[in-house]
Amino acid sequence: xxxxxxxxxxxxxxxxxxxxxxxxxxxxxxxxxxxxxxxxxxxxxxxxxxxxxxxxxxxxxxxxxxxxxxxxxxxxxxxxxxxxxxxxxxxxxxxxxxxxxxxxxxxxxxxxxxxxxxxxxxxxxxxxxxxxxxxxxxxxxxxxxxxxxxxxxxxxxxxxxxxxxxxxxxxxxxxxxxxxxxxxxxxxxxxxxxxx
Numbered sequence: 001x002x003x004x005x006x007x008x009x010x011x012x013x014x015x016x017x018x019x020x021x022x023x024x025x026x027x028x029x030x031x032x033x034x035x036x037x038x039x040x041x042x043x044x045x046x047x048x049x050x051x052x053x054x055x056x057x058x059x060x061x062x063x064x065x066x067x068x069x070x071x072x073x074x075x076x077x078x079x080x081x082x083x084x085x086x087x088x089x090x091x092x093x094x095x096x097x098x099x100x101x102x103x104x105x106x107x108x109x110x111x112x113x114x115x116x117x118x119x120x121x122x123x124x125x126x127x128x129x130x131x132x133x134x135x136x137x138x139x140x141x142x143x144x145x146x147x148x149x150x151x152x153x154x155x156x157x158x159x160x161x162x163x164x165x166x167x168x169x170x171x172x173x174x175x176x177x178x179x180x181x182x183x184x185x186x187x188x189x190x191x192x193x194x195x196x
Contacts, residue, residue, distance in 0.1 A: 031055040034069035039076060039099040041150045045092050054079070070107065074100060091144035098146045098187065101138040101178040105185030108136035136180035139190070141173050147189055 032052040036043045043051045058079060064072040077096040086092050111134045120129055145166040153159060166172055175190040 027059065028052070028056055030069060031059050031064075031072070035073050035076065038070065038073050038103045039096055041095045041099050041146075042076070042080070042092055044152075045089070045095060045149070046086070050085075054083070070103075076100070091146065091149060094142040094144050094146050095149055097140060097142065098150060098176060098178070101140070101176070102185045102187060105136045105138065105178050105180045108134075108180065110183075111135065134179075136178075136185065138178045139176065141175050143173060145172070145174055146176060147174065147187055150187070 029052075032048070032055040035051055035055050035058075036048060039051070046054075054076075058073070058076065062075045062079070066072070077093050077100060080086055080093040080096055081090075111132070145163060148159070148163045148166065151159075152163065166174075175192075175195055177188045177190050179186060179188070
């Protein structure tokens with residue numbers, strides 16, 4: 001049954017195919033909504049209709065492997081780079097990276113720094129010690145101003161002009177830090193001085 005629903009191929013029995021089509025439409029709608037929730041910036045950039053079409057394509061190429069829809073869609077940033085319709089909009093896949101990082105940051109388990117663990121450095125060789133990085137923190141570099149694109153407000157003329165200037169700049173790079181200081185994922189641009 002599930003194979004028939006996920007295959008999107010017609011079955012021989014027309015009555016059975018009609019019944020399965022109801023499940024397929026529900027699956028498609030659920031997948032589209034899941035992507036819209038996880039990737040709000042991308043949805044705003046390409047529209048709900050295009051996001052729904054992409055959800056359908058992803059269902060056949062990268063079907064969910066878990067029951068939690070919030071864990072599906074991690075392959076969207078790479079998937080977007082393969083779509084000819086978005087070749088003129090390469091910033092969309094980088095916006096998807098930021099949306100995904102914020103989504104993972106929101107869902108990551110709470111981790112706190114154990115100050116007593118610093119004493120392990122005096123008791124063990126460095127080869128025996130590891131660092132467990134906070135899973136709510138992610139850092140990456142983008143070719144486009146994804147933070148500004150996420151916060152885009154069409155009424156703010158000055159912000160729009162700054163965004164346009166960043167798009168026009170040669171060799172533009174934005175260092176993006178996603179972190180969760182108080183149970184809410186946040187994003188910050190890391191400038192060159194902070195990076196060094």
